[in-house]
Amino acid sequence: MIVSSPLLQVADLVTRFGAVTAVDNVSFDIRPGEIFGLVGESGCGKSATCRSLIRLFGGASAEIAGGSILFQGSDLAQLDSRAMEDVRGNRIAMIFQDPMTALNPTMRIGEQIAEGVRRHRGLKGEAARREVITLLESVGVTSAASRLAAYPHEFSGGMRQRVLIAIALACRPRLLIADEPTTALDVTIQDQILKLILRLRDETGLAVLMVTHDLGVVAQTCDRVAVMYAGRIVERGDTRQIFSRPAHPYTRALLDALPAHTGRGTRLKPLGGEPPDLSAPPPGCRFHPRCDFATAVCRAAEPSLQPIETGHDTACLRAGELGL
């Protein structure tokens, strides 16, 4: 892999929703053309992290309480809301799990894509129309010209996600944030959308932040990945390192719980218990109440991310001795 300087550098990011610290000291970077995965279970803070990057909290009263988000030379955490609006949908675009709620149901597909083309690219009239058709074709919508007048409800879930990706691409962003983009889709349609994202990355050098709960999606698409638990990153590294040499007991437990990794006739190895309540997280390592390897020190001291091999960090006090 060619090591280039990062496109996005997130350092010690803290985001609070009232008394709840949803994102707690999160750090990672994404290089141009890289697909970076953020994986974890519901409520682990992966969505809150990506929403912090573009400050879209869907009406919830959230605030970035610390850290920096360096993107193309400026700290997004310091930008005022006007300047942020310029970044959003221009240099950073986002697609969501449910494309139906992200599209305007009363507006024709062509018009929704044209909005971005006109606003961010300054194209008008026939030139804008031609660009919309090109965009739709690039995301695999066939006979695009004849579908401009359709409304979102006339499209299937997979086609709506393609439209959303076309809208995201309209401004030629450098970073695409994809928040569970295929979770609501059937497996063959999911496969089509993931292959589309990979192709767009290869053709345009787009960087992607892929947020997912699905380790299969991570394995098939991501170059590097961060595993989140209870608001923190517990492990970070190359996808191959994470899957072949998981160094945090939580990552290990997630991989062990997969039916695909367990032969038929053998019981799965589920992770006992439930994730902690983030308004009152446990002291020490947040995973210790569910961890098979926890000792007294894990209950007292907070682990920080430490390198275990080149490019592979884990936040486990016992990582060295466990050799997971």
Place this chain on the structure above:
Amino acid sequence: MSGQAHVVEPMQADVSPLLEVRGLSKNFGRGRSLVQALAGRRGGVLQAVRDVSFSVRPGEVLGVVGESGCGKSTLGRCIAGLNAPSAGEIRWQGRPLAELGDRRAASRLIQMIFQDPYSSLNPRMTVGQTIEEVLVAHGLHGGRETRAARVDELLATVGLSPRHKERLPHAMSGGQRQRVSIARALAVEPKLIIADEPVSALDASVQAQIINLFEELRDRLGIAFIFIAHDLNVVRHISHRVAVMYLGEVMEITQADALFEAPRHPYTKALLSAIPWPDPDRRTTVTSLEGEPPDPLHPPVGCSFSSRCAWAQAACRAERPPLAAYDESHDVRCIRMYEID
């Protein structure tokens, strides 16, 4: 678990089936619009389930897989008596299901579990009330105290403790709620449970807990399952046999290992290659299947999969292929099943 002698070995062909489904179809009429009515046209008919036949032996887990709109949920609802079939027959231990009595009698034998336990549990009833209600409705475990003991026993079976009795659904996690709906289904001691996407709303670690619970029930209580799901890895793990549905039809049905290791139908092959395998060393770059399923109101003439199939020929588009035996335990609805690979 193989050491338990009392467990019925479901794979023995000579064990008579618990449930037989023969030529089951379910149509949903689409009412005529005013324009259609004035023009004297008939409304469309959506054939959600088309001519489905299979059997389930005692203690057997039959997985049913397919994508949204393939009819797998409607099939489950027809068997559970929640939808009336348009055609075909459902037989229970050799007799028509209807001869067993009313819905209540059938529900003593067949229970259903749904994807979202939050919407299938009454939010204003405690867990204890929810389970006890079933016992009262079916006249089981007469006295109040024996009923309370039975509720505790059912909760223990699904891995909950008696202290959960006073809880309301909203105060429980998704995994715990699904355990409650399983306990409710077990209350009548059913012989068959139809589980419709029972783990797809759960996180991976919780999913594994619930799958283990299903396997325990299968092995300990000898309950048969029809396990409907879109997650093929989950289905493979739990099922003895698997049926693959597409546009209302069964395209392939066989033993789980044979289906996953040597699928014969082009749709099954595509479905399997579309699974994002959790192994970065096994990456695929080719899209497994192009296009989208056809409009179920206007299914293709001939084979329903012919419009997307890479192997389709003129004959495939001319006539609907039968579900034919590939070998003694493997049925495939494809006229080219011996040629393709």
